Amino acid sequence: MLSCSVMRSIRLASIAVAASLLGACASGPAKPSAQVGALYGELDVAGKGYETALQQSREGDLQASQASLTRSLDRLKDASARCGNTAGCDPQRFFSTFDHLLRLKDGDFGGAQDLDSDVDPAQAAQAIAGKTGAASLPQAQRSVTLLHGQKLSQLIAMNGPVKAALEMWLTQWRPQLMDAYVNYQYMRYQMWPAYEKADLPEALLFGIMAKESGGKVHAVSRSGAAGPLQFMYATGMRFGLVSDDGFDTRFDPAASARANAEYMNEQLRIFNDNLELTIAAYNGGEGRIRRLVGDDTSVSFYDPRIYNDLSQETRDYVPAVLAAAWLFQHPDSYNLRFPRLDSVPGTITLKRPASLSELTVCLGSAGGMSDGWFRTLRNLNPRLDPQVSQPAGTMLQLPKVLEQAYASRCVDGPWPILASDLHKAVIPVVAAPVAKAPARSRGTKNYRVRRGDTLISIVRKLQCSSVQEIAEMNGIRHQHLRIGQQLKLPVCR
Known part of the structure; x- marks a missing residue:
């Protein structure tokens, strides 16, 4: 050495x-x-x-x-x-x-x-406590885990589209890149083990997450893709991302990383370890990419026969993921500095009732987090509605650096009182104008939530409504359902 x-x-x-x-x-x-x-x-x-x-x-x-x-x-x-x-x-x-x-x-x-x-020595030396094997190695070494015997650097062609994507990440997309890095570091202990087990490069996981959601666990796209890795409903179901007591497990960081690793390895086998085609399949649909590629899995993603028949979204998506993965491995080579974070995981047991929003207020900027801890608390506790107060005795996941801050700031003193007062503030209710019923909808009917149901799956069955409409009809927030819950649904004709 x-x-x-x-x-x-x-x-x-x-x-x-x-x-x-x-x-x-x-x-x-x-x-x-x-x-x-x-x-x-x-x-x-x-x-x-x-x-x-x-x-x-x-x-x-x-x-x-x-x-x-x-x-x-x-x-x-x-x-x-x-x-x-x-x-x-x-x-x-x-x-x-x-x-x-x-x-x-x-x-x-x-x-x-x-x-x-390319990783700061102090950061590279930090390993996850209690881990063995690849998970205990410095981050620089983990980030170049072989992809089925090949280094990631051998698979990323530094061509025009990838260079253009590098510039975008370093300029216009830079805030999203930095947020994604911070969010990922605090979720890393939940997401990385699945990729390690699947023998996939950590940089690839980061690249996909940075492009898909920026590390926001509860992100939902206009097309219905959900979670940190943006699984569509049907694809998520195929890889075990189902409803668990009313919670859509696409929002679970560990479950979504496991499903993503299984998907990537499945498609890598189909496309003979052609990484670019595999990433294209993740975005544009594996069926479409298979039809374009045919039997020639050695064909380049940038071959006009492939590239010209793809949507602009997929043309941009593949180099963007590869560029983010490359920057994750080589930040210093591009004049980029990711922040040093004390991301060792920890837990607290609530000493008094509190919601995630209230905890965010009383924690303030503890640990040097100038943007506050709301996003991190939500990401690490995805099953909880951040506005709902959790009873004393509830165990919550958070960075270990916050354990002492919770004890000193959020148990006694003025901050939890202030947080509770702000949280209980009453907003005047203004009657909303009566909305026109959808063309195919007449009246309402009752529906009892069953095991496996999500708002998206219920909307798909109706075929005449939307997630937003049903959520507003029933006062549902954050798409959280309970088995046995009664819902009002539009009657479709």
Whole structure:
């Protein structure tokens, strides 16, 4: 394993290389010359030297690895800097080499740490308490779990669509990316074990979740897809996401991750480990992708025969998932810093009745969470209506860092009193205008909720209403049903 000083030198050198490469982009194209050829030769030698350093590190010859690494990186930095001032030198060639080296070292570990780790050492060293096997490894190593024997870096083509998606995640989508990272870290102990068991890369799980919901467990799309990984009702049923005592388990982080892992492995088998086609199937429907692909599972997702027949949503979705997965593995290489989080899971037993909303108020910004803890509390306790007070003695899931904050802020003193007062505030009721009945609806009928029912499944049976209409007719919040509950439904004709 390389020493900390070696790893720091590699990190600094990589940043310097990236900076010099960016500077080289300013030069314009010109006719190649002998001087340009010499620079390209230096580039090739630097790349080979880096490979030699990696091999020496794997063999345990750390002194020789350090010397080879220093020489190759010095050569690469010097050549890339001179490229910017040399007519005819192509900066893209240097970018390609840098990208190749980044992929080359991805997942190559000397001991428990890889060269130029993209995860902050303090964060990478944090393991889930009590876990063994892959779950106890540093995050950098877990994120490159092999996908059926292949490194994720070997499967992500850094082409135009993926590069464009990288730019979107680093600019317009950046707030969603950061929120997704925070949300995922606190749910990680619930979601990652299913992916680990299925031998799927953690980065892929994060990429799908970031694009689908941003890590919001109770997200519901206009098409009815639900949960952190946005399962449609029928697909969720196929993978065991059913109603459990009136709770739609698509909203359960652990259950949805397990179902997603099963789905991905099923489709990977069908598409012969073609990751892009598998991700396309998850978004656009496996039946459609199978019809387009036929028997040639080696065909590229970007082949015009496939790509041109897909919806724009799926064309954008696949590179967006891959780009988010890539950034999860290599944030530093793209000038991205994910926050350090103390995400060790914990529990509390309520000492006094309280809702999740009230707990959010009394916890405030404990643990440095400036945005408050509402989203995290909801994600970790998905079966609870956040507005409903839970009785004393109820056990709740939360980050361990909040256990002491709960004891000091939410049991006695002014904050729980304030939270309760705000929660019990009465809002004047204004009579809503009478809405026109749907064209196919006349009157109402009673319906008793059965085991397995969800609002979405009931609406599908009616075929003349919507989730919103039935929820409003019955005063239902957060789509929570109870077995035996009486509902008013429109009479369809």
